[in-house]
């Protein structure tokens with residue numbers, strides 16, 4: 001007999017109900033998105049924020065920085081995300097934070113925390129942990145929270161959740177995208193999410209600066225092990241020369257990974273005065289282990305870490321050595 005998709009979930013079903021119970025008895029909720037937020041973190045937070053707003057539950061969506069991905073500005077309540085702490089909150093909800101460090105600040109341990117996440121590195125740091133590394137995105141887990149608790153998904157919530165699933169699954173191309181993902185997406189479209197509108201707003205609003213910096217980044221390409229391993233970097237001055245934002249060059253890594261021969265690649269650049277390394281792989285190379293060696297984390301095929309230095313060439317050599325040893 002075919003079972004309902006909810007039964008296949010790794011997360012203990014009663015935890016979804018417990019999370020809602022805790023939300024309903026709290027007076028003020030802080031929803032926390034991660035450092036250098038991506039679409040999954042923002043959209044998971046905004047889906048909850050729209051639910052809370054519609055139900056008159058007092059809350060704020062917080063990010064440690066005011067530098068947000070502006071291509072998400074079409075999601076309802078995006079303009080309400082703040083880098084200011086409220087005077088008082090008695091519940092925290094983290095979304096897509098693979099380690100507690102990703103919150104970007106020290107949370108008072110007396111405040112209960114609901115942890116929504118899908119990173120392998122997550123060590124269940126919350127009081128309630130809705131964590132499943134087999135899910136394509138945290139937005140999928142937030143969707144299950146709605147479904148399991150019988151909560152109504154409005155058009156704004158559907159749009160928000162679709163954005164998270166779409167972006168974090170690299171437009172439905174990751175292995176963790178399964179029939180349950182498409183089941184959810186089907187419902188979200190039914191509830192009013194528009195796939196073409198969302199794709200246009202997210203993917204077709206590039207800046208000119210992006211096309212000025214990407215050739216420079218591609219020019220930095222070095223190949224090792226007959227092309228299986230690739231590295232790229234972005235020099236700090238290139239951002240000044242082109243007016244590009246660090247997000248403008250993110251696609252360079254996807255482009256390198258699209259080369260047939262490349263099995264693993266990483267990208268070094270300066271973000272907020274530290275060297276940030278993004279590592280990607282295809283198939284059986286676990287790059288979360290490489291990132292983990294340097295205090296970072298992430299997923300099997302996509303991970304990252306930072307180094308407290310501006311010497312990107314040195315960082316490139318250190319990570320390259322580790323990656324060559326792993327493969």
Ligand SMILES: [Mn+2]
Nearest residue numbers: 040096138168
């Ligand atoms: Mn995610």
